[in-house]
Amino acid sequence: MSALTWTTAVPLASLAAWVWLLWGQGFFWRTDVRLPREPDPLDEPEVWPSVAVIVPARDEAEVLPLSLPSLLAQDYPGRAEILLVDDGSTDGTGELARKLAELGPYGPELTVLSPGEPEPGWTGKLWAVRHGIAQARAAGTGGAEADFLLLTDADIAHAPDSLRRLVGAALTSRLDLVSQMARLRVATGWERMIVPAFVYFFAQLYPFRWVNRPSARTAAAAGGCVLLRTGAAVRAGLPDSIRGAVIDDVTLGRAVKRSGGRIWLGLAEGVTSVRPYTGLRPLWRMVSRSAYAQLRDNPLVLAGTVLGLALVYLVPPVWACAGSPAGGAAWLVMTLTYVPMLRYYGQPLWLAPLLPVTAALYLAMTVDSAVQHHRGRGAAWKGRTYS
Structure with missing residues (x-):
């Protein structure tokens, strides 16, 4: 040439x-694929389903005071409980979580679980999620199996109506999985250079419109905020079927869609990461x-x-x-x-x-x-x- x-x-x-x-x-x-800002009152159920919020946490004492109170303060009209799974932390994450729950009159109750080291073949996060789901199914809110599971990371802060909007979207659109790409922190120069591009590249790999189309093969989720019907998790064999996945959120979305579930993924309003990235x-x-x-x-x-x-x-x-x-x-x-x-x-x-x-x-x-x-x-x- x-x-x-x-x-x-x-x-x-x-x-x-x-x-x-x-x-x-x-x-x-x-960037217009987002949940409605306010749920339609006409679509609200008479009785809201129960939700178990599962928070896998490993050495998260730095960010927990900024994130956990936002979950404890959810104004969800149904029954909800928070299961924080302490994944072998050495910085007092579990004890700090208990202290934060005692600071004020909050809505959802908090339970701290300690499952121990993961078995061979499991990633730590999915091992923690496994024990959270097992607890939610065994006892759940009010002594019954939870209808929905909210899988959210320990560094994610939620607006007071976040859980209500997620469940409302799942009920209105008959979705088995509703996931929001949390708005990551952008404060330093390196964060400005790297973080928006991270979400841009993710959306390029997994276009949200394709993910949300039932007939399309593209599937994904954003691990910081995933609302999942308990029945859909059982049908997909979660989390056991993806126990060794390093990119667990995308793998989870694929598992739910392949098992016949309807999924939705979009950018977040009111769901933010508080984790700082102070350098390159x-x-x-x-x-x-x-x-x-x-x-x-x-x-x-x-x-x-x-x-x-x-x-x-x-x-x-x-x-x-x-x-x-x-x-x-x-x-x-x-x-x-x-x-x-x-x-x-x-x-x-x-x-x-x-x-x-x-x-x-x-x-x-x-x-x-x-x-x-x-x-x-x-x-x-x-x-x-x-x-």
Whole structure:
């Protein structure tokens, strides 16, 4: 291939990829897939179903004072209880949770469980979820099996009406799973660079409109906030059927949809993460610990991903700076698709043209994830490493 042909073909291929992503990838770049702000009073049930809120927690004493009170203060009109599963914490997470529950007149009752170390083949989080679900099914609220399970992480704070809106959406639309992508914290410079792009890339991989279409094969969930019918969990064999999953939220969504359940995934209003990422290192670890697992630990898929990321995100600015109109057009389309996510996070729009820089960082994180995997240190989280 001549230099002239190469110079013309590469940016044109990148532009073609962006035209496809703009129109053919489920409008992933739009941020309008959300729960209704207020449930319709006409759709509210006479008797609200019971809910067990399951919170797996491992060394979460730093964030628990900011998140747990929001669950204890839910104004849910039905019966609800909170099951915090202390997954071998060494920082007093379980005792702190009990103290927080004693501070005020709250609605849902709190129970702290301690299941011990996970059995072989289980990830710590899913081991904790297993014991929470078992407790919810054995006793549940008011001595009966809970109708719904809310799986939420220990760093997630909920608006007072969060549980009511989630259950209302599940009942109104007859959904088996309702999941919201929690709004992550964006305060530092590195968080501004990494976090909105994290959600943008997730939506590109799992377009919400495709996830929410019963006939589509695409399925996913966001692990920070998953409302699940107990019956749907039983039909899907959860969590035993996904016990070794590193990317447990996506795997859970797939399991529910494959078992015939109807699922919904969208961006959150009133569901936020309070976990701080004070520098590049914790953000890098957040991405790299599961990036290679997303590629099924396959070197060939990794190679294809690196080439694809380079073509889609790195070629446009490089060729645009070299004077290529196609490269400039591709960079423009890329920039415009990132603007809605920046607006959702309330970030300055001048960050949009810098998306290629962030993509280069994600590419490096993905390669590092593969390197750590082959060194036996992949998928490491709070003192545990999973294959």
